[in-house]
Amino acid sequence: MSNIPGALIAMSGGVDSTVAAYLMKQAGCRCMGATMRLYQNEDLGQSGFHTCCSAKDVEDAAEVAFQLDIPFEVVNYTEEFREKVIAKFIETYEAGGTPNPCIDCNRTMKFDKMLDFAREHGLDYVVTGHYARIEQDPATGRWLLKKALYTDKDQSYVLYVLTQDQLAHTKFPLGGMDKPSIRKIAEEQGFCNARKHDSQDICFVPDGDYVGFMERYTGKYYPDGDFLDVNGNVVGRHHGAVRYTCGQRKGLGLALGAPVYVCGKDMEKNTVTVGPESELxxxxxxxxxxxxxxxxxxxxxxxxxxxxxxxxxxxxxxxxxxxxxxxxxxxxxxxxxxxxxxxxxxxxxxxxxxxxxxx
The missing domain is CATH 2.40.30.10 (Translation factors)
Structure with a gap:
């Protein structure tokens, strides 16, 4: 086995993971690129949105791997993604919460499945384009997750799920860089995605209509119910409690003489309580x-x-x-x-x- 460190680059097709791959290759690592296929665009009734993991992203990642002359594979985790990320997303909304599927994806897919895949291929590290830093604490030996140097891009919040083993085998080459520098490297290297937009949305709900997605996916219909004020009086009708999140003001369709916000939900009774901002x-x-x-x-x-x-x-x-x-x-x-x-x-x-x- 070579003693040159091996790195599996989790390539999303975006500029960040592309430059991460380039930097690892420049550092002399044995690199391999991999893109996770987490769903089929057709499953979602969507195509052509700014999301990660779409068919276009897979093409862009493959093209960059070709440019960098590194081996590349698409790994299919659609079943696991349905079970561990999409099912939990729906479950949380149905229980009255507001999920964060990117955190669940990091926990169960990116740094779990991909690390297993890296080890199967004799590679030491998983490398991603996240903005955060990893260091070892000399006093305790524990691996530390730290904010990116440029805090406007910091992603440490969505990475808190990483275990000590995962942190020991993960690299974030962009943790000390800002976005303009990354785009500049991508342009200088002639990468196809140098000017590509960052993905903003939940990858499997690219149009933002998460209830529409849930209804298509589960075959359920989320029925209308009552809006209540903080004293329990009915003040209007809502279009299904799953559609509302704590703190929401827009889209309530209520004219109560003063602004009101979603303060609570009772999923069993299908009621949404609204009140003044002070209640939040x-x-x-x-x-x-x-x-x-x-x-x-x-x-x-x-x-x-x-x-x-x-x-x-x-x-x-x-x-x-x-x-x-x-x-x-x-x-x-x-x-x-x-x-x-x-x-x-x-x-x-x-x-x-x-x-x-x-x-």
Whole structure:
């Protein structure tokens, strides 16, 4: 076996993973490219959107691998993706939460299936185009996940699920770079996707109509029900409780004399409660399914900064260990629209302490 490190590049067809592949090859690694096929576009009734994992993305990834002169494979994980990502996505919405399928994909596909695939092919690392950094703590030996240097692109929030073994065998070559530099490298190398748009949407719901997707996928119909005010009075009709998320104001179709926001849902009764924005602010959340990174486990209250959604700036808080691995996070200031199903990620400076799912 060669002692030159081997790298499996998870190639999405986008510019970030392309430049990650180029940088690993420049660093002298034995590289192989692989694109995960997670669904068929026809299954979704969609084509030609800005998503990852579409047929066009597979073509772009193959073309780049050819340009870089590295072997390339498409690996089919459509069954696993249905079971572990799409099923959970639907289940969370039906239970009244708001899922984050990109986190589930990272947990069960990108860094799990792909690491297995790398090892089967005698490769040491999985490499992706994510904006984050991995370092080993010299004091404890633990692998640390850190924010990208350019925090406007930081993706550490969606990577909190990585285990110590995965972090030890993952490389993020773009963690210290900004987007203009990456596009510049891609243009200088003449890569076909140098100017390609970043994918913004949930890959299997590229038109954003997730309820339409769920109805097509499950064959179910999500019926209308009552809007209630905070006192339980009926104030209007909604078009299925799954369509609404905590904090939502637009698209409610209610004229109540003052702005109202979705404050809660009862999925069994198919009711959606609306109220003034002040009802959205809470200081405390409980989270489960925690993955700890910088520490083995939480054994005592810990001061952290926490973020309860991807686009939020992290806020000062204290994390308390509860029974059965649950964690209570108490923010110093009330936070708007903390939402079940989303992730809460805890930071110590630029280091990810750990994260879990808001219950």
């Amino acid at each position: 602010f809470k200081t405390t959340l409980i989270a489960g399914d925690f993955n700890w990174i910088s520490i083995p486990e939480l054994t005592a209250p810990m001061r952290v900064k926490a973020k309860a959604r991807y686009r939020q700036v992290e806020q000062p808080a204290t994390a308390y260990p509860l029974e059965n691995g649950l964690v209570k996070v108490v923010f110093d200031e009330p936070q708007r629209a903390i939402t079940r199903g989303q992730a809460v990620v805890l930071y110590d400076g630029d280091v990810v302490v750990g994260g879990g799912t808001i219950l």
